[in-house]
Amino acid sequence: MSRAGLSRLGQRIQEPAISWLMKLTLSQPGMASLAAGFTDNLSLPVEAVREIVESVLARPRLGRAALQYGSTAGDESLRDLTSQHLRASDMEASGKPQPSSLYSPDRLLITHGSQQLLYLCTEALCDEGDWVLVEDPTYFVYLGILRSRGVRARGVRMRADGLDLAHLEEVLESMKASGELRRLKMIYSVTYFQNPSSITTCFAKKKAALALLKRYESAAGHPLYYLEDAAYRELRFAGDDVSSALVAPRGASRVLYAGTYSKPFASGARVGFGLLPEPVFTAVLRIKGNHDFGTSNFLQQLLAEALARGHFRKHLPRLRARYASKRAVMTQAIRERFPSGVRWEDPQGGLYVWATLPSRCPTGFQSRFFKQALAAKVLYVPGDLCYASDRSRRPSRSSMRLSFGGSEESGIRTGIERLGRLMEKHKL
Amino acid sequence: MSRAGLSRLGQRIQEPAISWLMKLTLSQPGMASLAAGFTDNLSLPVEAVREIVESVLARPRLGRAALQYGSTAGDESLRDLTSQHLRASDMEASGKPQPSSLYSPDRLLITHGSQQLLYLCTEALCDEGDWVLVEDPTYFVYLGILRSRGVRARGVRMRADGLDLAHLEEVLESMKASGELRRLKMIYSVTYFQNPSSITTCFAKKKAALALLKRYESAAGHPLYYLEDAAYRELRFAGDDVSSALVAPRGASRVLYAGTYSKPFASGARVGFGLLPEPVFTAVLRIKGNHDFGTSNFLQQLLAEALARGHFRKHLPRLRARYASKRAVMTQAIRERFPSGVRWEDPQGGLYVWATLPSRCPTGFQSRFFKQALAAKVLYVPGDLCYASDRSRRPSRSSMRLSFGGSEESGIRTGIERLGRLMEKHKL
Numbered sequence: 069m070s071r072a073g074l075s076r077l078g079q080r081i082q083e084p085a086i087s088w089l090m091k092l093t094l095s096q097p098g099m100a101s102l103a104a105g106f107t108d109n110l111s112l113p114v115e116a117v118r119e120i121v122e123s124v125l126a127r128p129r130l131g132r133a134a135l136q137y138g139s140t141a142g143d144e145s146l147r148d149l150t151s152q153h154l155r156a157s158d159m160e161a162s163g164k165p166q167p168s169s170l171y172s173p174d175r176l177l178i179t180h181g182s183q184q185l186l187y188l189c190t191e192a193l194c195d196e197g198d199w200v201l202v203e204d205p206t207y208f209v210y211l212g213i214l215r216s217r218g219v220r221a222r223g224v225r226m227r228a229d230g231l232d233l234a235h236l237e238e239v240l241e242s243m244k245a246s247g248e249l250r251r252l253k254m255i256y257s258v259t260y261f262q263n264p265s266s267i268t269t270c271f272a273k274k275k276a277a278l279a280l281l282k283r284y285e286s287a288a289g290h291p292l293y294y295l296e297d298a299a300y301r302e303l304r305f306a307g308d309d310v311s312s313a314l315v316a317p318r319g320a321s322r323v324l325y326a327g328t329y330s331k332p333f334a335s336g337a338r339v340g341f342g343l344l345p346e347p348v349f350t351a352v353l354r355i356k357g358n359h360d361f362g363t364s365n366f367l368q369q370l371l372a373e374a375l376a377r378g379h380f381r382k383h384l385p386r387l388r389a390r391y392a393s394k395r396a397v398m399t400q401a402i403r404e405r406f407p408s409g410v411r412w413e414d415p416q417g418g419l420y421v422w423a424t425l426p427s428r429c430p431t432g433f434q435s436r437f438f439k440q441a442l443a444a445k446v447l448y449v450p451g452d453l454c455y456a457s458d459r460s461r462r463p464s465r466s467s468m469r470l471s472f473g474g475s476e477e478s479g480i481r482t483g484i485e486r487l488g489r490l491m492e493k494h495k496l
Numbered sequence: 497m498s499r500a501g502l503s504r505l506g507q508r509i510q511e512p513a514i515s516w517l518m519k520l521t522l523s524q525p526g527m528a529s530l531a532a533g534f535t536d537n538l539s540l541p542v543e544a545v546r547e548i549v550e551s552v553l554a555r556p557r558l559g560r561a562a563l564q565y566g567s568t569a570g571d572e573s574l575r576d577l578t579s580q581h582l583r584a585s586d587m588e589a590s591g592k593p594q595p596s597s598l599y600s601p602d603r604l605l606i607t608h609g610s611q612q613l614l615y616l617c618t619e620a621l622c623d624e625g626d627w628v629l630v631e632d633p634t635y636f637v638y639l640g641i642l643r644s645r646g647v648r649a650r651g652v653r654m655r656a657d658g659l660d661l662a663h664l665e666e667v668l669e670s671m672k673a674s675g676e677l678r679r680l681k682m683i684y685s686v687t688y689f690q691n692p693s694s695i696t697t698c699f700a701k702k703k704a705a706l707a708l709l710k711r712y713e714s715a716a717g718h719p720l721y722y723l724e725d726a727a728y729r730e731l732r733f734a735g736d737d738v739s740s741a742l743v744a745p746r747g748a749s750r751v752l753y754a755g756t757y758s759k760p761f762a763s764g765a766r767v768g769f770g771l772l773p774e775p776v777f778t779a780v781l782r783i784k785g786n787h788d789f790g791t792s793n794f795l796q797q798l799l800a801e802a803l804a805r806g807h808f809r810k811h812l813p814r815l816r817a818r819y820a821s822k823r824a825v826m827t828q829a830i831r832e833r834f835p836s837g838v839r840w841e842d843p844q845g846g847l848y849v850w851a852t853l854p855s856r857c858p859t860g861f862q863s864r865f866f867k868q869a870l871a872a873k874v875l876y877v878p879g880d881l882c883y884a885s886d887r888s889r890r891p892s893r894s895s896m897r898l899s900f901g902g903s904e905e906s907g908i909r910t911g912i913e914r915l916g917r918l919m920e921k922h923k924l
Contacts, residue, residue, distance in 0.1 A: 071775050073681060078620035078779040087568065087785065106565055114559035117794075121549045131542035135764040137534055140515065180608050184788045192506035236619045253501065290501030334897030336563040336793035347499050351506040357515065358641045359787070360612045364795055365764035366545075 069469065077119075081216040082210060085433075085453050091397075093447060100483035103447040105263065105419060106474025109337045111390040116379040117334065117370060122233070138365035140357040142178025142341070146372040150341050151176055153375065154312070154327065157301070161309040170320055175349050177356065180363045182299050182328035182340030185352075186210055186256075188359070189295055189324050189342070192351040193253045194219045201239065201255040204463065207263045207297065210256060221456035223463070224255070227412075230269030231257065233276050240284045240398030249284060254293035254324070259313070261300040261418025264454050264469035268416065274313040278322060293348070295324045298416070299340075302332035302384060304417035307391035316341065321345045329371050331419075332344075332387060333380055339363060339371045375492035391419070391473070398472040398480045405488025419473030424451070425466040429494055432465060437494065446486035452469050504624070509644040513861075513881050520601070521875060522723050528911035531875040532829070533691065533847060534902025535763045539818040544807040545762065545798060552797050566793035568785040570606025570769070574800040578769050579604055581803065582755065585729070589737040590699075598748055598902045604663060605784065610727050610756035610768030613780075614638055614684075616768070616787070617752050620779040621681040627681040629667065631659065632891065633850075633882030633893045635691045635725065638684060649884035652683070656841075658697030659685065661704050665798050667888070668712045677712060682721035682752070687741070689728040689846025690789035692897035696844065700727035702741040706750060721776070723752045723823060723902055727768075729762035733820035742771065749773045757799050759847075760815060761808055767791060767799045795895060819847070819901070826900040826908050833916025837924035847901030852879070853894040857922055865922065 071079045086103070097228045115167040125131040141147065155171040179185040194200065196218035202211065204223035214221045224239055225232040236255075243249040255277065259269040274294070281292040296313045305346070328340035332361075344352055374380045398421055399414050405410070410421040431437050432450045441448065451467025472480050499507045514531070521529040538770045553559040568577065569756045585597040607613045622628065624646035630639065632651035652667055653660040664683075671677040683705065687697040702724070709720040724741045741751045759831035772780055783789070802808045824851055827842050834840070842852040859865050869876065879895025898915075899906050 071779075073621065073716075073721075074775060075619065075621055075623045075626070075681075077623075077783070078775075081620075081779055081782040081786075083782060084785050090567075109560050109564055112560045112563040114553050114556055114563060114724070118550065118553035118559070121553070122546065125542050125546035125549070128542055131546070132537050132540045133764075134763040135540040135542060135545060136537055137758075137763045139518075180788045180792070183786075187787050187819040191503065192509075193501065193503055194506075195503045198503070209786070216786060226597070238790055253503075274574050288501075293501075330565075334563040334794070335565045338788065338792040338794075347502060347506075351499070351502055351509055354509040355505070355509060358509075358611075358637070358644060359615050360608045360766065364608070364792060366762070366766075367792055367795065429805075438707060 074217065077216055080218065082212070083392070084212050085452055087210065088114070088447070089447055089449065092442070096445065099445050099447060100475070100479050100486060102470040102475065102480070103446045103449050107331055107419070108387070108390055108394065108473055113332055113379065113383050116374060116383060120370055120373040120377070124373060126363045130314055131328065133364045134369040136365060138362050140362040141353055142363060143365065143368040144173070145376070146178055146368045147173035149372055149375040154287045154343065157309060158311050158315050162311040162315055166315060170314055171343065177342045177345055177349065177353055178363050178368055179340045179342060181330050181338040182262055182297065182326045184207070184325045185340055185342040186295070186297065188352045189348065190217060190219065190354050191355050192348055193293065195250060199243070199248055199252040201252065202456050203257060203262065204461070205264055205467070206256065206456070207258050207450060208449070208453040211456060215477065216356060219372065221459060222458045223456040225461065226240065226265060226267055228267060230267065230273035231261070231272065231277055233280065236277060237280055239251065240280065244284060244287045248286045252288055254291060254295050255281065256295045256297065258297040258299070260298050261415060263301060263418070264420050264423040264449065266413060266415035266418050266420050271311045275316040278313060278316050278318050281322065282318060291322060293322050293324055294307065295326065297326045299326065299328050299331055300418040301327065303388065303391055303419065305388045305395065306416040324348060328484055330344065332381060333371065333374060337367050337370060339367050340420050394472040394477065394480065397477045398470065398484060400439045401481050401484035405479070405484050407491050407496045410491060419471050421470045421472065423468050423470060424464060425491070426496055427466050429496060430465040431468050437490065440490055441487065444486045446483045448487070505644055506711040508646065510640070512640050514877070515636065517875055517877065520870070524873065526681065527873050527875060527909050528914060530873045530898040530911045531583070531877050532902045532905065533899055535759055535847070536815070536818055536822065536901055539815050542809050543808065544802065544811060548798055548805070548807065551555060554800060562794045562797040564793060565674060566790050566796065568790040569781055569873070570791060571793065571796040572601070573804070574606055574796045575601035575604045577803040582771065583654060586739050586743050590739040592742055593690055594743060598742055599644060603772055603825060605770045605772065605777065606791050606796055607768045607770060608788065609758050609766040609786065610754045611637070613754045613768055613770040614723070614725065615641055616780045616783050617776065618642065618645060618647065619783050620776055625679060627671070627676055627680040629680065630884050631685060631690065632889070633692055633879060633895070634684065634884070635686050636877070636881040650886045651884040651889060652697055653889065654693060656695060658687070658695065659705055661701065661708065664705060665708055668708065672712060672715045673867035677716045680716055680720060682723050683709065684723045684725065685728065686725045688726050688738070689731060691720070691728065692845070692848055692877065692879070693850040694841060694843035694846050694848050696738060697746055697917065699739045699744070703744040706741060706746050708742050708749065710746060719750060721750055721752055723754065725754045725757055727754065727756050728846040729755065731819055731847065732814065732846040733816045733823065743873055752776060761799065761802060761811060765795050765798060767795050810820055822900040822905065822908065825905045826898065826912060829909050829912035833912050835919050835924045838919060847899050849898045849900065851896050852892060853919070854924055855894050857924060858893040859896050865918065868918055869915065872912045872914045872918055878914070
């Protein structure tokens with residue numbers, strides 16, 4: 069198809085790998101998909117939403133307000149409640165009081181899912197040719213956003229508790245030497261039960277990363293931001309919560325915090341939010357105005373009521389228990405089925421198990437393993453999709469992201485069984 | 497505030513005039529605002545939505561589907577119903593059968609309001625420095641989108657039935673001569689009860705505009721699209737519907753049709769759609785995936801049910817009657833209060849009256865008239881906001897957009913009365 073006349077963005081944009089995987093799933097009956105990042109279906113709060121919507125629409129004034137346009141930044145009461153929720157989480161996680169100013173609703177923006185916030189922040193900060201640092205591995209949809217916009221991504225290695233700080237420093241130092249630091253805008257970090265690795269970044273590392281960025285700001289000539297994607301924060305089923313980067317020194321001025329109600333409440337409701345410092349907040353707000361004037365008021369009222377009336381709070385433990393049990397189904401099956409040459413970690417939250425095969429067994433779309441998996445009717449997300457393509461380090465080509473979020477227990481077991489059989493055949 | 501480190505877009509983006517106007521409205525008690533483009537509050541279909549949501553959520557399988565992620569293009573049944581709705585409208589308007597292929601759900605995309613579609617089309621087609629032709633006057637928010645993205649806009653004069661074709665040809669010819677035609681991507685036209693002028697473009701003009709664009713395509717070196725913004729199409733309270741540009745020759749390959757359910761059903765639900773030719777459809781779909789993966793499934797189910805169960809069809813006549821009566825309140829007040837030097841047209845649909853004062857009385861933000869109106873507690877949208885700033889022709893500096901959509905009858909009367917008194921003082 070000729071792309072003549074499209075913008076550079078229009079010409080560059082590719083079909084996201086995940087759409088292709090989803091089409092495969094739908095078109096092949098009996099496919100066990102461990103690929104999609106869908107949330108659990110059975111635990112969706114249908115009854116709670118039913119009750120809330122009824123209570124809103126039964127009151128004509130409230131009902132009409134919900135069906136009318138709202139403001140671009142979002143519903144005031146939802147912003148208040150979100151600010152309180154975030155502050156309470158950080159106070160509990162840090163064991164310390166936190167100033168309300170850090171969580172001011174005035175710097176809080178409601179978005180159509182937190183994905184929209186990632187897009188808006190990137191629009192507000194990055195020109196074609198700019199750089200963003202990402203984690204190795206990282207959320208592949210975000211890599212697609214960067215690629216489509218001509219923004220360059222460089223990977224920073226991960227350890228079990230977050231970024232490899234020595235590598236981060238090395239990357240910053242080399243960018244300073246090459247002059248590329250002047251085009252670096254931010255580091256993008258999925259800090260809780262990371263998609264895809266399920267790694268949670270400890271608070272000390274958030275603090276250290278911010279301190280490192282500070283050291284390089286004068287050479288960069290502008291602020292270097294820390295985009296904290298906390299999409300999975302609430303999906304914790306073991307261990308304690310960790311404070312957000314907002315709490316660290318410079319958290320108020322350099323952290324772009326992206327949160328969501330899609331994953332912990334209802335993905336079909338698509339309500340996310342961002343807490344942002346100036347001048348990013350104002351720029352993002354205005355761009356959001358151009359996108360859509362503001363997120364559907366109806367959805368916002370729904371979430372505001374869910375928070376105010378305790379539905380959200382009551383839903384979380386149920387959801388966590390549900391994911392914990394699905395996780396157990398998957399890890400149990402992995403223990404039984406995967407050969408010892410496959411490395412993987414037991415996740416403490418989120419939706420994914422990240423498994424790494426021996427390096428002689430690549431898992432990418434073009435690999436024998438992937439094609440055989442397809443033939444055996446099991447799908448996963450190839451790990452190599454989750455790495456920025458820069459030549460400074462070698463990405464893992466033999467990993468896979470296995471999702472236990474969307475599938476039912478039997479589908480999880482079947483998928484792992486099929487993968488295990490294939491791994492045996494490859495003598496891993 | 498320092499904007500160092502922001503992208504060019506982030507640095508360029510300005511506060512939309514309408515936000516400023518809305519803040520003024522909210523901060524000043526007793527302000528009669530004829531500025532906001534809000535929809536009528538009393539006619540919002542609270543009971544219908546209540547019934548629909550209840551019927552969806554009472555069925556657990558349907559309810560869960562509504563609260564789960566959907567596909568990026570949108571819910572299949574909503575796309576089917578939208579395609580049928582659009583085809584039926586065009587068949588009725590044209591009095592002819594229209595091929596179903598023209599309205600295929602495969603080229604239909606559901607968006608978070610039609611505003612998002614305008615943004616996505618612009619992203620897919622326009623680079624910084626490209627040109628878009630707009631109407632004189634045009635929807636000022638779209639001008640803001642273009643400005644923020646560094647896309648240049650040139651105005652084409654309007655007549656009572658749409659574009660001034662002679663002027664369009666003149667503009668195209670001069671762009672061809674200057675070489676700028678190679679950067680022209682499309683013409684943006686609000687074809688039904690235009691915001692702000694309430695002009696409806698007749699079908700002959702749509703056809704002629706497409707034919708003219710065709711003549712210049714080889715010199716442009718790429719397709720020249722016709723972005724038809726039909727946001728107000730359903731808000732018709734007099735006269736007959738007009739066929740969309742899709743029906744014209746090349747409609748299938750060159751028309752980007754933007755429609756919405758926000759205005760004719762519930763603005764708080766924010767569901768719009770686009771019917772697009774390739775390669776624009778695929779590019780827009782992928783960019784939409786990067787924005788938000790797809791519009792809230794919950795909202796889409798709501799609209800699909802509203803269409804399938806007849807709520808939408810039943811709502812329209814009520815809504816039209818309501819706007820017709822508010823329009824009558826405004827035009828009656830104008831007849832009584834505005835001096836004879838003020839020109840205005842009685843709208844046949846939409847939400848606005850466009851009034852033009854004698855040219856010696858400018859109405860812009862900096863004008864004496866605007867400041868006096870503010871002091872008299874009445875707000876309007878200054879007409880000069882609605883013109884592309886190019887030096888090729890003189891914009892109207894003495895017009896105003898008066899909205900009867902959002903205000904109550906008494907507010908409309910009060911606002912017009914205050915404006916009329918001020919006009920008398922200016923001896924118009």
